[in-house]
Amino acid sequence: MNARSPATLVADTGRGNEAAILNAALDAFGAQGFHGASMRDVAKRAGTSLSNLYNYVPSKSRLLAEVLRRANDELAARLRAALADAGDDAASRLREAVRAYVRFIVDHQVAMVVSTNEVRYLTGADRAALVAERDATQAVFEDIVAQGVADGTFATPYPDDAARAVLTALSAVAGWYRADGRLSRGQLAEQQARYALALLEAPLAR
Amino acid sequence: MNARSPATLVADTGRGNEAAILNAALDAFGAQGFHGASMRDVAKRAGTSLSNLYNYVPSKSRLLAEVLRRANDELAARLRAALADAGDDAASRLREAVRAYVRFIVDHQVAMVVSTNEVRYLTGADRAALVAERDATQAVFEDIVAQGVADGTFATPYPDDAARAVLTALSAVAGWYRADGRLSRGQLAEQQARYALALLEAPLAR
DNA sequence: CTCGCATACGAACGATCGTTCACCACCGAA
DNA sequence: TTCGGTGGTGAACGATCGTTCGTATGCGAG
Numbered sequence: 001m002n003a004r005s006p007a008t009l010v011a012d013t014g015r016g017n018e019a020a021i022l023n024a025a026l027d028a029f030g031a032q033g034f035h036g037a038s039m040r041d042v043a044k045r046a047g048t049s050l051s052n053l054y055n056y057v058p059s060k061s062r063l064l065a066e067v068l069r070r071a072n073d074e075l076a077a078r079l080r081a082a083l084a085d086a087g088d089d090a091a092s093r094l095r096e097a098v099r100a101y102v103r104f105i106v107d108h109q110v111a112m113v114v115s116t117n118e119v120r121y122l123t124g125a126d127r128a129a130l131v132a133e134r135d136a137t138q139a140v141f142e143d144i145v146a147q148g149v150a151d152g153t154f155a156t157p158y159p160d161d162a163a164r165a166v167l168t169a170l171s172a173v174a175g176w177y178r179a180d181g182r183l184s185r186g187q188l189a190e191q192q193a194r195y196a197l198a199l200l201e202a203p204l205a206r
Numbered sequence: 207m208n209a210r211s212p213a214t215l216v217a218d219t220g221r222g223n224e225a226a227i228l229n230a231a232l233d234a235f236g237a238q239g240f241h242g243a244s245m246r247d248v249a250k251r252a253g254t255s256l257s258n259l260y261n262y263v264p265s266k267s268r269l270l271a272e273v274l275r276r277a278n279d280e281l282a283a284r285l286r287a288a289l290a291d292a293g294d295d296a297a298s299r300l301r302e303a304v305r306a307y308v309r310f311i312v313d314h315q316v317a318m319v320v321s322t323n324e325v326r327y328l329t330g331a332d333r334a335a336l337v338a339e340r341d342a343t344q345a346v347f348e349d350i351v352a353q354g355v356a357d358g359t360f361a362t363p364y365p366d367d368a369a370r371a372v373l374t375a376l377s378a379v380a381g382w383y384r385a386d387g388r389l390s391r392g393q394l395a396e397q398q399a400r401y402a403l404a405l406l407e408a409p410l411a412r
Numbered sequence: 413c414t415c416g417c418a419t420a421c422g423a424a425c426g427a428t429c430g431t432t433c434a435c436c437a438c439c440g441a442a
Numbered sequence: 443t444t445c446g447g448t449g450g451t452g453a454a455c456g457a458t459c460g461t462t463c464g465t466a467t468g469c470g471a472g
Contacts, residue, residue: 016449035241036327039430049451051432056449060430117323121242156404158397161389165401168378169371176370183367191364195371198362199405222419245460255421257462262419266460 030110065126090148112174155201236316271332296354318380361407
């Protein structure tokens with residue numbers, strides 16, 4: 001297992017129970033939602049005491065912010081890496097971006113679910129930072145689509161909105177994906193890539 | 207304003223504050239989430255007392271269930287009506303279904319948001335009933351897609367999964383739609399219909 | 413008129429919430 | 443050997459939670 005597909009989102013940080021606490025928070029928020037999970041739940045999952053959580057995180061909402069920041073960083077890193085290895089044409093760049101996105105969902109489904117469902121409970125600077133990171137990710141897709149529309153690869157009449165439609169359909173995969181489902185990792189990625197290209201009205205092999 | 211586009215999801219029920227309470231619950235759950243909103247919040251929004259809520263609903267989770275049931279009923283009724291008026295060919299049936307869905311989102315955005323985000327907090331029979339209704343809605347779309355694939359209208363190689371992709375992209379619209387946005391109701395519906403047809407790989411006017 | 417039910421209310425219950433506190437064990441540096 | 447910082451604990455704080463209770467008011471049926 002390499003660095004791009006860890007079993008847990010947060011690897012050991014070299015600081016006591018920090019990684020265990022962050023991963024436990026992710027699981028707890030994923031299972032019961034931010035307001036449905038208590039700090040006691042997080043502590044129990046992390047195998048430590050309630051009060052010890054506050055040696056690592058100043059509050060529950062900052063705990064959510066920290067977890068979401070790490071999840072988003074990992075997704076952004078994967079997208080960057082995938083696009084660095086991709087070619088120059090819009091179709092293959094989009095394909096690689098979609099594949100990287102799907103693989104992130106498969107590897108970190110809970111992180112993706114929490115990311116989409118619980119961001120809205122953040123406030124102030126924490127929320128602004130997350131939204132900015134998410135906008136940056138969206139811009140990556142918009143740029144690819146714009147490039148494809150410019151050179152005639154994509155025929156969609158609504159480039160920016162179509163890019164968003166692709167992204168939302170993609171992140172919704174986290175809501176229904178099951179590891180024991182009919183499709184393998186690769187098949188799922190391939191399927192979603194085809195949906196994305198079709199939605200953008202790229203000519204497809206029929 | 208006709209019966210298909212009410213200002214609030216629940217019209218007067220002829221029973222005291224019932225409608226006000228259900229609509230207030232919808233707003234409260236939409237604004238703060240199921241666990242983030244308290245029964246006191248609901249009471250305040252409904253303009254009544256906390257204890258009076260329990261003259262209408264036996265528990266908070268049943269309140270959520272009741273609200274979601276009514277939302278889903280309204281959506282299903284609109285879909286049925288739209289398809290009754292539609293033609294026989296798969297493309298126009300899909301178009302009408304998508305348009306009805308989008309119009310429901312525009313009219314009852316909060317209901318759609320709560321429906322997708324908070325169903326998971328239901329348990330037992332309440333959850334099962336909702337899931338069954340949702341599966342029925344999905345089956346409507348799957349049937350249309352299957353018909354279109356059978357007669358050659360749609361070229362997608364993954365009919366059922368594509369139908370689900372269309373549906374999830376569609377319901378995600380509730381997450382970002384803004385009434386003061388760039389697109390009108392009709393334009394938004396038209397756009398989403400085009401996305402759906404493209405995703406299903408229907409031949410489009412280019 | 414009066415009885416019964418529907419509708420409504422404030423106050424309170426026990427439970428659980430996020431957070432803080434005082435305290436303890438360990439350990440590398442001075 | 444002392445000492446400050448790091449990682450850890452159980453107990454407790456005040457606040458808020460969902461829910462219940464006792465009671466009051468108004469109104470249609472008998």
